[in-house]
Amino acid sequence: MTVTVLDDYQGCCAFLDAAHELDGSDVRLDIEHRHLDDQALPARLLDSDAIILIRERTSLTRELLEQLPNLKLVVQTGRLSSAIDVEACKELGIAVRDGGGSPIAPAELTWLLIMAGCRRLGGYLARQAEGDWQRTNQLLEAESLGHAVHGRTLGIWGLGKIGGLVAGYAQAFGMNVVAHGRESSAGRAFELGVEFEPDRHAFLARCDVISLHLKLNGDTRGMITPADLAAMRADALLVNTSRAELIRPCALLDALDAGRPGAAALDVFENEPDGASAYQAHPRVLATPHIGFVEKDTYELYFSTAFRQVREFFAG
Numbered sequence: 001m002t003v004t005v006l007d008d009y010q011g012c013c014a015f016l017d018a019a020h021e022l023d024g025s026d027v028r029l030d031i032e033h034r035h036l037d038d039q040a041l042p043a044r045l046l047d048s049d050a051i052i053l054i055r056e057r058t059s060l061t062r063e064l065l066e067q068l069p070n071l072k073l074v075v076q077t078g079r080l081s082s083a084i085d086v087e088a089c090k091e092l093g094i095a096v097r098d099g100g101g102s103p104i105a106p107a108e109l110t111w112l113l114i115m116a117g118c119r120r121l122g123g124y125l126a127r128q129a130e131g132d133w134q135r136t137n138q139l140l141e142a143e144s145l146g147h148a149v150h151g152r153t154l155g156i157w158g159l160g161k162i163g164g165l166v167a168g169y170a171q172a173f174g175m176n177v178v179a180h181g182r183e184s185s186a187g188r189a190f191e192l193g194v195e196f197e198p199d200r201h202a203f204l205a206r207c208d209v210i211s212l213h214l215k216l217n218g219d220t221r222g223m224i225t226p227a228d229l230a231a232m233r234a235d236a237l238l239v240n241t242s243r244a245e246l247i248r249p250c251a252l253l254d255a256l257d258a259g260r261p262g263a264a265a266l267d268v269f270e271n272e273p274d275g276a277s278a279y280q281a282h283p284r285v286l287a288t289p290h291i292g293f294v295e296k297d298t299y300e301l302y303f304s305t306a307f308r309q310v311r312e313f314f315a316g
Contacts, residue, residue: 001049002070003310004030007057010294018300021307027314035273042067049073050313052306055293056081057272062088073097073313077302078293082216095313099305106292107165109267110241113286114154114170114209117237117265120146122286150174155207158242159185159194163213167194178207181214204231209239210261216243224248229255236261241292244268244275256284267292 005013008031013019022029035057036044041064045051050073051060060074062085073095074084080098089096116122123136123144136144154170156163159179167177179189179196180203189196197203204210210232214220224247232238238261240246249270256264265286269276272290280287293302 001027001314002030002047003027003050003052004032004045004048005052005054006032007035007054008033009035012299013054013303016296016300016303018303018307021304021311025311025314027310038064046070050075050310052303052310053077053083054302056083059083060089061085065089065092065094073310075099075306075309077306097306097309097313099302099309101293102298102301103161103165105295105298106241107162107169109288109292110162110166110211110213110239111169113239113241113265113267113288114166114211114237115149117239117263117286118147118149118152118209120144120263122265123283149209152176152208153178153206155180155197155203155210156194156213157181157203157210158213158215159188159192160213160215162241163211164188164192166211166213167192175209178203200228201231204228205233207236208233209237211239212242212246214242214246216245221245222248224251226251226255230258230260232261234259234262236263238264239266240264241267244270253278253282256282 011033014029014031030048032044041058045068047070048068049070051071052075053060054077060083065071065085065088071094074089076084076096076098078099078101080086080096084096086096120136124134127135151174153176156167156177156179158181159167167179170177177194179185179194180200186196222245226248229251252264255261263284266279267288267290269279269290276287276289279285
């Protein structure tokens, strides 16, 4: 049977140790390294017996699923997400499986972005590549120097598994940590010995760095408004490795242009990959290409589960 892996940008999944899960099976791995648009997907997936999705890089809509008569199984790496129309799969007799993940890689990337954003590393590297030594932008301003994190305040909006790890990293570097969110975050803050600030605007106004760690759902989509961003300080850094859709569409670019927050470090964007371009070009944004989970340990975890699920499903 043909098992198609979509969006393997790094071209690595067939070479993972996890691929040995398929040893002895009659699975033919069909790997697509590019991101395909909605028009190209039906023909590309027509012969697929199973599809493995790498997180939410491609969405399997009802319209697409109805055009795939051979499809029997969809596997989501990591936790099940809105990228799959589960109801359509049920109606069409397509089985759906998902796996688990680890908070370590995204937490580490979050901390990397906090450090790099505070020290204006993206700007320094960009100017160095153009021949400018120790310059971050064309403007001569004190804030372009960047600053240390020690003694400053990190605000964590959503103190779950990833946010909890980031809080620990920040404390180890001498930062003050303040959490904000729902009751679960308040309880978690108590467990970790972290201050909890229930008032949203007070939280936003007092922090040097705000890091978002919220799950995307109907309640959180677009919950961060232009007024919230305007409540941040002019020298504050906003870090988002969670979901771009937590912020109202276009609000962050407008807020950066208006000067609050002063900078952003982002790993997630709407309509990836094309939607990242406006942020990548912005002088106050450090942008990475949604690599929070992209490292070998996480991929081994994702694909050992996914390949095992494929083998077991077709073995009956």
